[in-house]
């Protein structure tokens with residue numbers, strides 16, 4: 479539901495690939511968190527992944543196939559043709575002409591193929607071939623073909639629904655897992671869900687399905703607040719007049735290897751902080767899985783930065799929001815029953831109250847940190863949202879609270895600039911907001927970074943301190959990043975300084 483969304487992700491050796499889109503439907507590829515800015519080069523890289531056998535079309539989900547097709551198939555055809563006369567077009571025709579046969583098998587990209595192995599020697603050989611782009615394009619064709627076959631099997635509406643559903647936060651996989659994971663949120667497994675007695679104690683709202691149906695007028699669209707990877711979110715008015723948010727799991731979230739529902743419930747149940755959305759109750763009956771949380775009435779931070787709520791957030795409000803998020807994360811990292819790593823810190827997961835205080839929501843991806851005090855990290859699948867993902871975590875699969883610190887650094891720049899972490903409509907130099915910001919900062923042009931809609935005067939020193947803090951948080955190596963507690967303390971100091979500078983003016 480945010481605008482820069484992951485469409486598909488896969489692991490290839492040590493590389494994590496994400497093809498993601500923006501609200502305008504443009505597609506881009508990132509490898510290990512680095513956006514491939516040149517589409518031809520990116521398609522070459524994809525071609526090598528296919529060539530080395532680590533990406534196989536037979537293992538690709540519909541969403542991946544369709545993403546690859548959109549990314550390298552139609553858009554790049556022209557540029558390839560310019561470079562290599564009309565040959566790639568010929569290859570595309572080859573694929574269409576042979577549509578009756580499985581092109582995956584035909585090109586030797588099936589599971590048993592030994593012709594194009596995964597040895598680096600063969601990759602080097604591929605690199606040495608003139609017209610490598612042509613070859614790469616050819617290697618990817620089977621996927622375009624397979625996608626076409628899918629289209630003929632499904633009606634358009636289904637495809638569109640699949641694409642929408644797959645637009646969610648990123649889930650990569652360990653390098654040892656050769657099969658690319660489905661880009662869908664991993665659905666909850668009924669077998670693993672068991673209401674914990676703790677929840678019953680924590681939950682202060684006990685509602686039957688009937689009462690929930692009444693409170694949302696049968697999940698009426700007019701009560702809908704939004705939609706995320708887990709399902710729809712509704713506003714519900716309880717018989718006592720209190721308003722709550724009701725998060726209803728999608729039907730297709732009911733079978734699968736992991737249990738996002740119980741994950742979210744278990745974690746929320748242990749949390750009690752004014753800057754974190756509070757769990758009030760849950761229901762798990764029959765075909766319905768529902769989480770009831772505190773209702774936060776004033777939309778998401780991203781909506782406010784987009785100006786969707788009319789009034790522009792002033793500088794002090796932005797500072798307070800940043801401090802609130804820092805406090806929420808400090809609590810999760812240090813003071814909750816055990817260390818919790820949120821893993822999906824982003825502006826669309828920050829909800830605002832009427833007085834513009836922030837509450838961090840969406841614990842679908844949250845993980846408990848290492849329970850063993852000796853260990854500094856846990857090794858786990860990569861999850862999160864493109865643009866906010868810690869590159870070290872992407873590379874090593876080692877998750878620590880510093881991954882949240884990285885995302886916070888990206889968020890801080892977003893709060894100051896109102897730009898999304900990745901802005902695909904902009905020129906290549908401006909696309910990756912953190913890089914663009916860093917360049918502007920080094921050139922001494924910090925004012926240009928600020929949200930142009932912001933009317934307040936902001937002291938240069940205050941702005942520079944905030945940006946330095948954001949860059950420290952977004953340092954490539956986790957050891958160079960501060961802890962969330964230190965970030966909160968620094969923000970607090972900067973806010974005091976800003977207060978003084980405003981009084982002077």
Ligand SMILES: Nc1ncnc2c1ncn2[C@@H]1O[C@H](COP(=O)(O)OP(=O)(O)OP(=O)(O)O)[C@@H](O)[C@H]1O
Nearest residue numbers: 479646647703704705706707711723772773774840
């Ligand atoms: N407690 C709440 N109070 C008010 N609105 C909420 C609440 N929780 C969620 N929403 C609304 O519902 C939308 C969807 O929320 P949800 O947490 O399911 O997904 P998301 O974070 O936007 O997306 P994703 O699941 O892909 O990360 C939010 O963007 C927000 O507008």
